[in-house]
Structures are given as C-alpha cells and as structure tokens.
Amino acid sequence: MMKKITKYLLTSLTLMLFVFTSCTQDEAVGTEKGDEKMAVIELGPILNDFLNRQAEGDIPACSDEVPAYAQIMLTHEMGDVDVVVPILVDESGLFTDYDEELAIPIPDGETTTEVSLTDFMVYAEEPGEGVMPIWVAPKEGSDYENFVNDPLPIVFDLRAGSKKYVPVEVLCFDDREVNLYGYQFFDLVPVQLYEFCVFANYCTDEGRHYTANYDLDIDYLLGEEVINLYSGESPVTGNTEDDDSGDWYADPLCLAIPAPMYDEADSDIYLRVTVSLTAWDDNYGDPAEEYSEVIELSWNDVQEYFNDDDTIDFEHIFFNCDDDPVIGDCPITEEDTDGDCVPDVEDECPGYDDREDMDDDGVPDGCDNCPEDFGDPLDGGCPIDDCIGDADSDGLNDCIDQCPYQAGPESNDGCPLPGGDTCETAYMEGDTALNTLANSNRWGWAEHFQTDDDGASKTFDIWAGAGQNDTSKGEHVGTAEISIDEDDITLEITLDPGVSLNELHINLSEIAPSGNNVFAPGQYNLNNMIDAGTLTYTWERDYSDDFYIIIHAVACY
Template sequence: MKTFKTYLSFVAILAFLFTSCSKDGEVSENPESSKAALSFGAIVQDLANKSTNKQSDVSDLPACTDDTPAYVEIVLMQGDTEVVGTEVEPFQVDLVAGQLFTKEVPELELEPGTYSLEHFSVYNAEGDLIWLAPKGGVLAEFVDSPLPLDINLGAGVKKYVDVSVLCFDDRNVNQYGYMFFELDINKAFEYCFFANYCTPEGRHFPARYSVDISIDGTTLYSGVVNTTGVNNDGDLYADPLCFALPDLSEYADDEEYIDYTVTLLDWTEEGGYGDVDQMEISGSLSRAEIMANFDGTDNVDYEHLRFGCDQ
C-alpha cells in the first residue's frame, strides 16, 4: 500500500495533465445581443486511458475509468442567488457528441455580470459519476482552479470555460470538498425553515436567523443566514432557508438523527425589529418527520418557527 503522500503526488500529476491545456476565454461576440452565452469543457477524454495506466498498480489512488463522458451537472450562482441549478438539484447539460464541451442551452444565456461556478461533475451515459471538480478538501490543492470558480461575462460574448477535474472515487468523496450525500440526489431530502419574531408588545415580524445542522456531532451546515430586506413597496421580507439533508438507510423511519439549531439574529434594516436577545429553537428530525413536510412529489412545505410568539 502506497503512503498517502505518494497518493497525493500522483493526483497532483494527474491534475496538472488535466488542466495544462485549459483555456478560459471569449470565442466570439454578437453586438446585437445583450446577453452572454456560456459553455463548459472538461479536458478528460484524451487523457483517460493514460491516467488509468498510471494508476493501475496503485491501489490507494482514486479509481479512474475510460468511460465516455456524456453530460455534466452544474450549479452556477450570482452572489448568494442560485442562477442555474441548485444545491439540491444541479442543472444537467449534455456534452456535444464526440466532444468535451457542453451544448448551447437557453439556461446558459445569461445577463452580463460576475458568476460563480459552485458545482461541476461529469457523468457517463448510464448516469455514473466519473469525474469531479474539487471545491475543497485535500484534493483542491492539486488543481490549478478549484471551485468556486469566478466567471466574468460581458454582453454579446460566447465564453468557453474549462474546469479542472479529477477522477472520482466515492471512497474519497470528502477529500474533494463535498459532503457524502451531495453527489447523489436520490439519497437526499430538501427541508426548509421559515421564522417569525414577535416583540414583547406582540407585534409580528419576519425573522432574520441562522441555522446549524449536524448528525452525531458531525456538522453539515454552520451559521447559514437567511436573506432579509425591504422590498419596493417598503415592506420587510425574509426568505426561507432550504437544505439538502441526507437520507441515511441505517436509521429507522421514526428515528431522529438530524439535529438543528435555529438562532434569532438582529434585524439591521430600517423599520425592522432591531437588536434582540438571542433566542434558539433546537430540534431533531427523522425521515418520517422530513417526509411529512412534502406536499406531493415536488413541493416542500416550510417548517414554520416562531420566536417569542404564542404557539
């Protein structure tokens, strides 16, 4: 068995090979269009056989495959807003047949601005994950451009962005910077929180709050804060927070294994409730409790929490 240091050395070599030809640039401009067209590429197919040969006698390196990539899944954000794809459901884009760049699709015709690529994974035609762009963990140090990747789009530009990818081996998923359930939506639930705050005088406000979620002491999310503000009509608003939570088969349907803490925060915008003493609402969730919040196959009802309000 090779040492972990040897393992990382080999991965570093692979990362260099996969990204040495990367080119991120505008291909053409259409002055009549106010939007930009975005495509992604992964330099993997020509090097797949070479990387497999290099790793054939090293058992602790990520297992590579010579499968033909068929499509990618992405999550593209602008600031805190998910623009294309979501954490719970990344957006799928087919690759051009016989090529390693994505087809042009309406969803990737975007307004000019700065975006962030938060997720990039490559699959074969059978839906097996074969390549993955690191976004943290040990392996992020061994690619030139780990995620998140900033992308600047100008008006009328057709831009191709190559993404650094490595062989995927689910034995090492945490080393890519992903949580174990993020790459298999069939093993995850969506669960959403919404909260109100009631002042001692009894006035109701939408609440600003943070959420922490863990399983058996292992943190999944920490200090995630909802978006708040004042709309064009001068009314206060607070967005809900939704999370992908793991569906773990080792727990019974009614066994609570997901722990959460929701903490009330000060409201800083004018007209809000101002500074408050921190309040916390904590609880645990089972599979059955999460499923009870589903309304049909697609809609998810919010878990409505109330700070200082009569239940």
C-alpha cells in the first residue's frame, strides 16, 4: 500500500520523536510540568501537501495561511477530550500549546493509560461558524489513508508523570502546477504525485470504433511484492444530449501516481496498469469476449506523457482493434482531420501516418521529400548534398550555401555578416503552420487574416530561430501590425532594439498558398515590391476580406 511508500520517505530523513517522562530544561516553550498521576500530550503536525486533481474530496485546499489552532479529539480510559489549542513554533517546528484538557488522568492503581487520537484538524484562525480547516489528518478507511504513514486513529500509551510528543501527519489539496513541499514538526516529508491518464476505444469484429468503458487497476511493483494503488477505477461516461439521443462519451480517466520511491533506476519497471473492458449497454452492449490490456511503466515511460507546456498526454488503449492504428483507425473529426489518431495540433505530417518513417530520419514518410534516404529534418528529409533544400530558409540552396544552418544574405554566400551579430531565419507568427500547407517538415507560419475575426487591425509577433514553431527556443525580434482600410492592406513592421533585417520576403494571396509559395521565400509574390530597409507598406487588393500572408526575414541581433 502507499502507506509503505510514505513510511520509506519518513525513515529516509532524520526523524526526532520527543518523549518526556518528566520536565527538563530542554522542553519546548509553553509547556508545564505534570503531576505524578497526570500525563501531558503535545502534538506536532507534520504538514504534508497532497497533489491529486481527481481526489479533492474532504481534504481542504492548500493556502498560504499560517497554522494557528488545532482541534483535537481523543479518548482515554477515563473519558474523552474535544479541545481547541493554539499552535506554537520554535526552532524545531510546529507543536500544540499546553492545555489542561491534554493533561490525561491515570486510573488509580495504574501507571499508564491508553489514549486514542480520533480527530485532528488545523485552522488559521480560532474555529467557529464558517471557519474551515486548512489541514486535516486522514483516517483509516478514507480515500487518503494510504498517503500518510499513520492515519487516525493513533493509539498510544501514556505513563504517569510523562509528557509525550505525538507526530500527526495532516494533508491539504494543492492543485497548482508547482513543486510540493510539506512542513512537518521535525523535518520535511515531501509527497509528490503525478497525473496518469487513460482513454480507450473498443472495436467490433467488423471494425466499428466505439468510445470504451473500462475498469482500471494500478499496482506498484516492489520486487516480489505488489502494492495496489488503485482498483476498479472507471471513467466518467455520458451522452451529449439529456435524452441520450446524442453521442456517447467517456472522459479520460486521470489518477495520481508516485515517482519511483525505492531508488529504482529511471528505466526500471515500477508500475503496472491493468485496463479491462466493461459492458456499456447503451453504447456497444456487452462484448462476447473479455478484453484486457496491461501496461508496464518505468519513470522514463511516465515522463513521456508530460509536455513542455504543462499539459499531459493520455495513454490511448484499443480493445479488439489493430495493435498499430493506421490512417482510418480513428474517425475523422475536427480535431483529427486525417483520422490517424493523432490530433492535428500534434500531427507532424497532416494527412499521413506520423509513425511511418522508412529511413528513420525523424521525418514521416508522407512529408519526407527523400523517404528512402536518411536526411536532415531541416532539409525536408533529404541529404543536404542533394541540392534540393534550403535548411535555414535564407533563399540560398543548401548546396551553394556556405552556412546551410545559419541564415545569411546572398552577398555573403548565405552566411551571417561579420561583426558579431547573430542572424537567423524569422517568421511572423500566424495561425497556420507552414507544414500544414505543403508536405515538408519545416517551421514557420502563415496568417489567414479574416476581418470578421481579426478586426480592422491586429498585431503579430515576429520570431527568429523558433525551430519546429517552438517560440520558447526562438528570439523575439519584433512585431508586424496588419491594418485593413476598405481595399487597402497596410503592414507596419516594428523591430526590437538592436535588431536589423538583412532580407525580407512577403507572400500575399487570396487563397492558401502551396508549394514554393510556402517554402521558397525567394519566390514570394511581393518580393519585387519590398526591401529589407523599408518596414511599412500598403497594397491594394481586388478580392474578398479574407487573405493569407507570410512574412519571412533574416533577422540579425
């Protein structure tokens, strides 16, 4: 169980448990000496952030509020206690203040008594009507018992004349995309969880696809021991219409999983996910056969689902479908226009299967100009000496470009000008990736300017060196403002300080460009009307309000 995982974390740190049989000069500020027939309890909260977007439940949301009061409920052989006490802090951490209610009487004739801590809640202000706790200690049998070392009730013995410190782990729910820290009485106990998401399809023997319902189990594999984390979890299902006349759907099922907890290598298998198809009467009925998929994950595998933009991909499971989906395995939708089961926003080669790559050069065959020859992704998948590409988009063919991966003017053989400037290919960032307009694995954008959506004027960023359209890898070099006044289109380029243009190419068309009008900047249709030293232009058009524009440059900075 997760309890064992948490216990491992606790024992990996320096854990100090203070038990006093009598008062000494080392006891914490705010405590008082008990008599021979009394035993005093002080409780130190171990603050433990809990990250799980699917499991808010009864755990309060984390906040920056400072723990100030603890509500404590406990029972002992001579009665029970329900008391609110202040929380103090010293160099060792947090602890509850002395309170007469926590001086536990010892039965006559005995030297010890058994005490059971049943409830423990932490507040930022004195509890009262409308005041909610900021931390709570989970109980056995709750959804959260496996995320702490010792869920309530905590049972312990007290000796007469003693003072006992009891560590209590308390949880809050932190849904932010940040690192997690837990503040405990003695030391740091971080519990970091990550999301793992699953989506499934079921195919009939005739090949018809359905959104699937299923049961999911997740086990932590610890040598010969199997620790169950989840059992029988299933997705939220429904219909798009209240009267069930629409489409049946199942949301991706997302659960919290830990990183490796026992010093496993990143490549070691530590999680086993079992997904079993279940019946769905209103959708596909009750399948004649049983279907189950088992996924074994290392930490490297888990991290493959994480994206740089703080999003996460789901594991897509196909029951009774081909093991390797090809074009047509998924229905054509607005999000997946070629039906290859890869959403268009992630599709490297729209209209083709991204996984087909005969020469293993990283360019899908459908967008590889040389599909049988290992080549450069920046050169359309062709060897650079084939003289058919322009890897740095500076207008010079690679076989005559002395610097094929650094943009530069033709006057300097395609190399950056001397003087220390960095010169890079630059594009105005529009709403249409160039590789969706022509089959080539190249970066850059076009803007489909639509007056109804964009208005009479709109400003766009210009990025240099943003390979694969990843602006986080590029340099912001300026902006381009496009304005519409009846039939006139005005472009005004504003460069960032220290930026100059060595080249400027612009293509303007009523319909979406293709071929060389996309990837050959030297052939753009407005090139004979512009130059790199002029940054403001006005053109008259004779077509509808909508148009496509590509702005390409070589920017030095």
